[in-house]
Amino acid sequence: MASDFAQLVKQQVDIVKIIGDYVRLKKAGAQNLSGLCPFHKEKSPSFSVHATRQFFHCFGCGVSGDVFSFIQKIENVSFPEAVRFVAQKCGIPLPKREFSSEEEAQEGRQRAKLLELHELATAWFEEQLRSPEGALAREYLTGRGLKPEEIQKFRIGYAPESFHALRERLQSVADQEALRLSGLFAFKEQEDGKPGPLYSRFRKRVTFPIANESGRVIAFTARALEAGEKAGPKYLNSPETPLYSKGNVLFNLDKARQAIREMGYALLVEGQMDCISVYLAGVKGVVATSGTAFTEAHTRLLSRYTKRVVVNFDPDDAGSKAAEKAIALLTEEDFEVRIVTLDGGLDPDRYIREHGAQAYFAAIRGAKRLPDFLIERARQLFPPVTAAAKVEALNFLLPHIRRIPNRITRVEFATDAAQKLGIDSAMVREELKEAAVKRRDSLSQTVPALSEAEKVLLRAFAAAPSDPVFQAAIAGFDAEEAHFEGLTIASILKKLRVRTAVDPMGAVDDPVENSMLAQVLLGESEPVDVEHVAAAIETLRHRYFERRQRELRAAIAEAERRSDSAAVVQLTAEKLSIDRALRDSKHFS
Numbered sequence: 403m404a405s406d407f408a409q410l411v412k413q414q415v416d417i418v419k420i421i422g423d424y425v426r427l428k429k430a431g432a433q434n435l436s437g438l439c440p441f442h443k444e445k446s447p448s449f450s451v452h453a454t455r456q457f458f459h460c461f462g463c464g465v466s467g468d469v470f471s472f473i474q475k476i477e478n479v480s481f482p483e484a485v486r487f488v489a490q491k492c493g494i495p496l497p498k499r500e501f502s503s504e505e506e507a508q509e510g511r512q513r514a515k516l517l518e519l520h521e522l523a524t525a526w527f528e529e530q531l532r533s534p535e536g537a538l539a540r541e542y543l544t545g546r547g548l549k550p551e552e553i554q555k556f557r558i559g560y561a562p563e564s565f566h567a568l569r570e571r572l573q574s575v576a577d578q579e580a581l582r583l584s585g586l587f588a589f590k591e592q593e594d595g596k597p598g599p600l601y602s603r604f605r606k607r608v609t610f611p612i613a614n615e616s617g618r619v620i621a622f623t624a625r626a627l628e629a630g631e632k633a634g635p636k637y638l639n640s641p642e643t644p645l646y647s648k649g650n651v652l653f654n655l656d657k658a659r660q661a662i663r664e665m666g667y668a669l670l671v672e673g674q675m676d677c678i679s680v681y682l683a684g685v686k687g688v689v690a691t692s693g694t695a696f697t698e699a700h701t702r703l704l705s706r707y708t709k710r711v712v713v714n715f716d717p718d719d720a721g722s723k724a725a726e727k728a729i730a731l732l733t734e735e736d737f738e739v740r741i742v743t744l745d746g747g748l749d750p751d752r753y754i755r756e757h758g759a760q761a762y763f764a765a766i767r768g769a770k771r772l773p774d775f776l777i778e779r780a781r782q783l784f785p786p787v788t789a790a791a792k793v794e795a796l797n798f799l800l801p802h803i804r805r806i807p808n809r810i811t812r813v814e815f816a817t818d819a820a821q822k823l824g825i826d827s828a829m830v831r832e833e834l835k836e837a838a839v840k841r842r843d844s845l846s847q848t849v850p851a852l853s854e855a856e857k858v859l860l861r862a863f864a865a866a867p868s869d870p871v872f873q874a875a876i877a878g879f880d881a882e883e884a885h886f887e888g889l890t891i892a893s894i895l896k897k898l899r900v901r902t903a904v905d906p907m908g909a910v911d912d913p914v915e916n917s918m919l920a921q922v923l924l925g926e927s928e929p930v931d932v933e934h935v936a937a938a939i940e941t942l943r944h945r946y947f948e949r950r951q952r953e954l955r956a957a958i959a960e961a962e963r964r965s966d967s968a969a970v971v972q973l974t975a976e977k978l979s980i981d982r983a984l985r986d987s988k989h990f991s
């Protein structure tokens with residue numbers, strides 16, 4: 403059933419490709435790759451993926467698992483959803499939709515209904531824009547330089563003044579609960595605590611649909627056509643709904659994703675009108691935060707497509723603050739950031755309308771590297787003519803420099819800053835030292851060192867149960883279990899021995915053991931074979947005999963002190979047999 407299908411999918415996908423969409427992976431060994439962990443904040447990569455064993459593991463935060471657990475975690479979905487997600491991504495046809503639980507089926511139906519409502523609402527808003535009542539909205543859009551086909555491309559619409567027209571349009575396809583959940587309506591809570599009648603959230607506004615990455619509309623942002631208190635805020639967004647979580651969505655990413663890959667960078671702007679203008683001017687890899695703060699989730703979203711971002715926010719105060727936050731987050735996540743500043747303090751939309759697309763392209767090409775931009779800003783704010791001003795300028799720059807995870811980039815920035823501010827660069831580097839103190843991750847420190855033989859055995863035990871290597875290891879283990887007692891890896895071996903699944907990582911739940919196993923599997927340079935296993939078992943037996951020999955020597959001395967001759971005879975007999983065994987085992991002595 404579902405688990406069979408999961409197995410089938412797992413056999414056909416490559417975890418490196420799937421994870422590679424989220425994490426920039428670099429080759430780190432014969433069979434493993436590493437990158438910055440998407441599940442915790444880090445500056446140096448402790449996240450590894452094993453290409454042949456098809457699992458991932460983070461030595462920083464301890465997350466670990468197979469391709470499905472990765473998707474479950476990063477996309478925040480259930481196991482069946484993760485299987486479907488991976489299957490679809492790899493073009494594996496899905497079996498007839500099967501739901502693991504009634505709850506999930508319910509959730510699936512609800513999402514489908516909400517998507518349907520958004521699609522219907524989008525079409526209805528588009529219709530309203532073409533109606534006589536939409537004249538004012540059309541005028542506004544024409545005034546912003548949009549042609550009818552461009553309005554159509556972005557599915558811009560108009561929400562009329564009516565409180566109930568949209569509800570009347572939608573209530574034949576959905577019940578009150580679905581309408582309420584859609585976020586398209588507002589309501590007042592009644593005295594009994596129940597929601598009152600639903601009325602249109604967006605009224606007398608131009609509507610811009612917000613789509614998810616696959617282009618389905620999941621929310622709206624709507625601009626008021628009138629100013630003033632009665633009209634409410636200039637921009638009104640959908641509330642958080644089961645479909646829409648504002649920190650997780652970038653406006654236009656569905657249309658921009660391909661272009662971002664082609665351009666090798668993403669252009670990040672503030673408003674959706676800026677975004678549309680820039681897109682129509684020809685820079686297609688453009689996305690907008692669209693009235694919400696830039697978040698860490700946004701950096702993750704972008705890093706699936708690129709690690710280079712050109713930021714072009716509005717030059718006003720709010721825009722500068724928003725830009726500063728976005729830049730800080732992007733820098734921390736090791737993005738290469740460039741900044742565009744447009745002449746005359748214009749936003750991208752107005753700049754393009756006043757100066758044309760070519761001038762805007764030139765501005766993008768002239769985008770300043772973040773360090774240059776910041777140093778220039780520091781020099782403007784604190785002209786470095788006096789010693790005090792130089793210190794102030796440096797203090798302005800230090801937090802930005804400290805944020806850079808890459809040491810080389812950090813030092814370059816610092817040296818450059820020192821030179822341009824006329825400060826001794828040794829002094830700047832000294833200031834930075836405290837920031838450079840490395841936070842070693844706790845887990846890898848607690849992982850004990852293992853001998854080669856123990857590593858070989860772990861690798862063999864981690865092979866698929868049908869693998870001859872696994873079977874050889876098990877046979878050796880069962881025949882000589884006593885010899886493995888007291889080994890650091892004994893408990894892991896036992897867990898791997900009795901596991902039912904192919905996946906070894908899932909069988910070892912203790913975090914330290916899990917980390918130990920991951921480290922061993924990731925450090926594998928060549929696959930182990932049956933001979934390696936035999937040699938490893940021999941070595942471990944030898945070690946056991948040596949250990950036992952020492953123990954017996956001590957025990958015999960102790961028995962002699964007690965004048966316990968019976969014990970002396972028995973212990974000596976055992977010691978003689980071990981001495982013999984050690985003489986016989988020619989290897990590894």
Ligand SMILES: [Zn+2]
Pocket residue numbers: 439440441442449460461462463464465
């Ligand atoms: Zn991690």
